[in-house]
Amino acid sequence: MTLRVCRLAWVLLLLSTAACSTLTAAQREHAAGIAVAAREDAVGCDRADRCAEPSELRALAGAAFTESAAAPDAPPRHYALILDEGGDALLARINLIRSATRKIDLQTYIFDKDDSARLVIDELLAAARRGVQVRVLIDQLSAIADLQILAALAGAHENLHLRIYNPTFGQAVPNYLDYAASVVCCFRRFNQRMHNKLLVIDDAVGIAGGRNYQDDYYDWDSEYNFRDRDVLVAGPVVREMEHNFVAYWNDPRSVPAERLDDVAGVLLAQGVPALPPARPTRPERIETMSQAARDAALVRERLVARAIPVGAVAYLADVPRKHHEGPDTDGAGLSGLAALLAGAQDEILLQTPYLVLSDQALEIFRGLRARPQPPRVVVSTNSLAATDNPIVYALTYKYKRRHVRELGFDLFEYMPFPADPPVDPALGAWQAGDPPTRPNVARSELPGGSLGGSSGADGDGRVEDKLRTETRPSLLRTSAPASRPVPVSGEGPRMGLHAKSMVIDRRIGVVGTHNFDPRSETYNTEAVVLIEDPAFAHALAQSIERDIAPGNSWTVAPRQKPPVLSGLNYSMGKVLEASPVLDLWPWRYATNYAFQPGPDCPAPLPRRDPDFHRCYEAVGDFPEVSLGAKSILTRMLTAFGAGLVPIL
Template sequence: MHRVLAAALSLPVAACATLSPAQHERAEAIAMAARDTTVDCARADHCAAPSPLRALAGQAFAASAPATPRHYALILDEGGEALLARLDLIRGATRRVDLQTYIFDKDDSARLVIDELLAAARRGVKVRVLIDQLSAIADLPILAALGGAHANLELRIYNPTFGLAKPNYLHYAASVVCCFRRFNQRMHNKLLVVDDAVGIAGGRNYQDDYYDWDAQFNFRDRDVLVAGPAARAMERNFAEYWNDRRSVPVERLRDVARLLLEQGVPALPPAQPQRPGRVELISRAASDAGLVRERLAARALPVGAVAYLADLPEKHHGDPGSEGAGAAGLASLLAGAREEILLQTPYLVLSDEALEIFRGLRARAQPPRVVVSTNSLAATDNPIVYALTYKYKRRHVRELGFDLFEYKPFPRDPPVDPALGAWQPGAPGTDPGPTVARSELPGGSVGGSRGSGQERQVQDKLRTETRPSLLRASAPANRPVPVTGSGPRMGLHAKSMVIDRRIAVIGTHNFDPRSETYNTEAAVVIDDPAFARALAASIERDIAPGNSWTVAPRARPPVFSGLSYSMGKVLEASPILDLWPWRYATNYAFQPGPDCPLPLPRRDPDFHRCYVAVGDFPEVSLGPKSIFTRMLTAFGAGLVPIL
């Protein structure tokens, strides 16, 4: 064991010694010399395509004054529309495209975006792409190819472990041992800004399962498009990260530089989409200005002031309380609630600060109603985090008074549109099964192969955002649990909040300790009743009976009810997972009928007459013993700070 630890600790030194400064400079020179400088367009607008979404910015700026900014804002609920909006804006860019993200894969949707960014660069648009290292493109030849592709395209990697684009298992192990905090300081922001005029922010990364294109598991996510002066604040925040010392040009990373020295700049492999039809479909749709106007631009709402609450990279330099910090701003909004909070988060793990805020709200003479939409065990991509949620279910329901709803893996009415290539949850014939080759499924790599062995396991688990890919791949307890249904399923990934039907928040913050302490986060805040009502309607659709189960106290048992409650509360405070068999609350499904025409709140006297208990883990295809064994393993393996 000591020898293993010593070897792990020696890796930083070995990694630092791989290339000399002169070799780094030569590799950088190779990439720069290979970059194409040809520009395909001589027009001032760089041959930008007509973009109805880009045009919204012109209208917003024309209606704005310094003291009275005006914006257009659009909720992007459907994955297909979120991808369509990105393509429309990139094609409509006249000067600059800045993209910041946590995950960038190399599957159908991600490769499509890469090709669109390259096309924009070749017609003269300045393109900057910043990706967090933990989930960046896991392919050195592709990274090297992009590093030397065009003079108008720059790619940087944020906080690379030991200066590497693609660390191996031993590098990850060494980073946890030698520099745990730095390794866990991740850039969780997701942002696309075009021409300092239009921005998209929210929960979506660049991977098929964020756009309803994965045949097994897709995220129910949400973005917001903002056109107008607030895009300048988004651009300024992006520039802070781009110029930070943790953002390293891809050609300066040690493994990419070594490849450049050995092979020069490789050609970008040709796109080989796993489902070419849907790629062609969405590309054609993005070229149809009328369709984009009808489906997206026409639904944008005029709003006034918009704030971009975003952490600065100084959060990773020992100054978490720096001006503009997202967590501080969100805490202030929560504390100011008067009547109602609608909160949607995939991982309901509250920090101490959040607990204090919710307890303070609950202690008021007239506390606001708090509605929380989160994942069930069957829907979550992260059972470790759900284990913590399960442990504190009594606290959430009884002590904090949450009206809690858990998302179903096969929701009846999800925001999914097959017209843009999406998989419907539970659609027949879409479950690949264990005998189907990976190359036959959507979500494959640029070259039609996702690698093999341990590398494939790591890449296939990148969809889980809350833990490093190494830990996810090596911990079976943290893989999505098997479910009773077949076909693609869904899990919540949206991070949103509505306060008093007036203030709307859409962003990347999971309202958890990791978001507050380790990650940098960002959120768009819009103070507008009409937009807030639209976001509230979106969340309420997710908590409707066909899409979520209601969490409510069990019907009181005839005997030992006080003892059972007390034991559960005592065990909840213990450092182990609370497995007391008589839980305070469980999941319920609505049973409509002549006497129950409409869903009821859990506090209604007729609730238990109209709702039937479906157990703590509905639709999970495991026995109780297996579930608890897995959750115990997950709970023991998971450290709260890195969740």
Template sequence: MNPLLRLLVLATLLLGSGCASLSNAERDRAAGIAVQARSTVVDCDQPDRCALDSPLRALGGRAFAESHAGQPRHYATLLDEGEVSLVARLNLIRSATRSIDLQTYIFDKDDSARLVLDELQAAARRGVKVRVLIDQLSAISDLEILGALSGSHANFSLRVYNPTFGKARLNYFDYAASVVCCFRRFNQRMHNKLLVVDDALGVVGGRNYQDDYYDWDSEYNFRDRDVIVAGPEVREMAANFDAFWRAPRSVPAERLNDVGRTLLRQGVPAMPPADFRRPERVERVSEEANDPEFVRRTFVDTALPVASVQYVADLPRKHRRERASQPANGQHVTEPQLDALIASAQSEVLLQTPYLVLSKPAQQLFRTLRKREQAPRVVVSTNSLAATDNPIVYALSYKYKRRNLRELGFNIYEFKPFPLDAPVDYRNLLPAPLGSEVPPSQGKRSSLLGGSAAGSNARGSADNRASSGPRRGSADRNSASGRRRSTDGSEVERRVLRAETRPSFLGTKAVNKPLPVTRKGARMGLHAKSMVVDRRIGVVGTHNFDPRSENYNTEGAVIIDDPVFAEALAQSILRDIHPQNSWVVAPRAKPPVLSGLNYSVGKASEALPVLDFWPWRYATDYEFQPGPACPAPLKRQDPAFHTCYVAVGDFPEVNVGPKWLLVRMLTAFGAGLVPIL
């Protein structure tokens, strides 16, 4: 764009956005109003700040007590279930005696987010130092809430990372202006997700603070994963958080232009009262977070002593790069570590990512693995189009299925929108409170619920063979209380499926929402970011293994070198790729004639940056059909694969319509978007 024209467009957009900045004097006045209003009253004068007596918090103390110079001791617990992970967070916040650091990409104001926010403020009032750091792009956008938080208590601090135009809340003009003036900076987001309590326990994983991540949305929820780590490595998490907290791009909420105007106009507003959509559910998880026996059974008894723990995370300096083409010069931390782990694989890589779009260096890494004489098997768990919250990304994943299968050797499983064996309490998704309309028998587990025992033959004839039984290493409410879930196609599921589907709150634009599907009800989408190498090393974090994570976002992950933990994580991923939960992506059965011509034309079409319209793609999705001749799932390379699997189409369960057509158009014309996806 001509520089003069660019300047004129930017000026027009800035006028429309109303983004005139406060002067330094006005900003100082606003900050002074917030500071002056902060209460210094502390509810508790006890040395422990009246912290909840928690077996989980005690596990952190035990890890430090058992650690010696050169021999640190750690414990790790996987958090597969959404609501259980919320209970863990509440318990840890209530058990804090000194400090709480919370870092996240999204912080909403719905039931789960407001519950956590209220708990953080309560901790501050009893004397705990609370610091909350949220990325601006998906931060709390309610100026009344932000203004109230900025002046709530001397022990509570809130900062916003990389605020565009110094604002907390953006309008469409702001988005447009940011693309014109500062595209790269606007896209540099803090994607890290971290909760650190007393520098002793940390929670790392994919979950943000929004109902979708805790199985509390009645129409769309994420299948996600966190890990609780107890022990000395948590200090590295705290140090990384502190680096972000002190970064120039982390701005106190009261110093933002729109929050500052609110403070100058009306002073510190009162915190809007919590208006919980499902108060009985909030009360239930609150009680469970206070229940020491529940906490012990769910989080402590399932914790694994692990041999080696490393927290790797990017630092704010990653965002100093002006262009992705510039040398990283040590600015990237997470990506090189993960690449090295993949390169070290000898027998197997289990990779789980919601967005299967690879950068060129990542493609080369997997091609190198593929060329080995004894190439490791690569299994990928990702979203189907019907399950994903990001159809744009899926369109590019779809474009390169042939490459991923044939050239990179991937074995791909696409998560279903209505998985029959997901780690979720389906009754949580009902629009009405839990009640007598759910028969007691529906609380029983199916033969697969609860995951796979560590001794299962999951490495047999199929990647996705799982056995029943409780799992060590993974917090499972079912094993703790025996009162949850039904996935046997009975009344609970039918009741849920009567609800009308709506797109996730996360999709702020029509093109970036889940697509309409052929069934109604509460669907799920994969959001977990995990990896297992050789059943020896397990990784749980925020990195999506995509170009955006490599070039734009800051990310973090826990790497645990321990075969027992790695097996527990592997079983969790294998459960997700079981036929009840995922379709298999495989080459189509070859037609009797012209198969070679079809392959060649399809490959040439795929290579086109635009006009990739070839309709007969190399691969499609398949559904397992069990029977006497097909007693167990097969690998796609098995000669009997097409006997035991039936093709269900490229986009199973997706309604054909304008949005479906948009995905197809993005496949044809969207190759240039890959570097920012």
């Protein structure tokens, strides 16, 4: 026992030594001075509008403010646009950045260095050089993982400022030893992440939702892309978005990049480096997007023409004090979502990629279910084949009976190769026939879906780099092979659900970052846009219903009762489901079904219809998954992983 204690103490000493290897305060000040002194101060435009490009998308804000001023006694006027397609979401961002006349504020959880992310970096730099004030705030866990780029941006221009939120041990790009030390010494602090995603232009137009800055959020990845959703809002509410951004920008946890030890080390060693040249995997795609953002007719057709005039809009967002003082309890932040859910009368459409409900969410849904006339609850989430996080899916799988039977959810699981995905190749989206940019691109071709460390990556390691997705907030599983997508039977780029949206009674629409899970309520800061408008709610409902259509999702429904021992099967499954440790019962109460159209089954049926099993074919618990080590892992975590729920 003494030997074990000594070994543990030695490990802790090594970890703490690595974590405390920092620069002195004087060295950090010197590095910051190097960055500040090197920043360009020349501005390439002397016009009052900073040579902003005309934008009808930006002009929506002018119309909203004018209409709001004309009717001061009515709710402020806004325009809202659902950004369902990745190409449109990137097009809107580039067009708006170029339209900025005063300032640009960008807040995000992930910022990569791939094609789409580098395009945005270059556009932000161009805006700063023409005189626009640009502020970029990135959560440290998935910040730009390139010290040369970070150091270059830190000293690029006096109009460009970059801060990193909640850096682990004062570093922008910590190593695995630092992560391990943070788990040992201060897990809660370093596992609290800024999950918000926001782009604000001139306090007039804002984009919020699920998308980060990485190719797989814009349909540009050759292997795996997220089916995601943002909402663009123009009008007075954007000032609230800006106010929330400023709270994060000024928070002590937001540290200028040049004051972080590893970035400062680069500055001290070599001064401000040149920004590494962009090396896009598909240069023609970059050019297509750049030209499209200047094409007024195209922007009008794809974006402006679809904007919906709306009235009441609210930006519900956590504030940084959630990480200092615990969850917000005064109702000013996202706690308002609980009352919104509890007030539903007829229907809730909920879309979340990770169906691991928090205790508060469970209590709300149980209360709704207990009503004499409970509202219908439709839930769209990932299947195992589509998810980017099998560990989280394991808990969804464990509680299928609870979701379907106890809570009464009409549950749909997204397919990895949906028949009707919201993807348009016109703006560079990857298609199944496109050539890969790296060898062995199909995940189904990776060696057996191995759980081994390097077998899931090609020779240059870029697959490892790319998988810096939303599955990384927990420090317990940073870059863990088990948190990568499982091998599937199909080929080509697959899709996984990432949209976080909700429609209440077809009159209130919500788009944002909140997953209704324990992480969203306890560890992450989150933000959503709430729009109370029937036209907007209808459009959002149509978008979710497209995702749950038979060709895009499987229907989850109870299995047909076996002729014998059906009661025992149900009872054993229910008892073991409640166990936080042991759940080895092999037969789940519910499984996945695929619609089989025919003369007697002309249209999809609800799972409660008496003819459901005649028109739907059971396709198993894990359809389209190439069974292997990761499938076994999912079952193991279903058996033993319930204790991980609070941090998943």
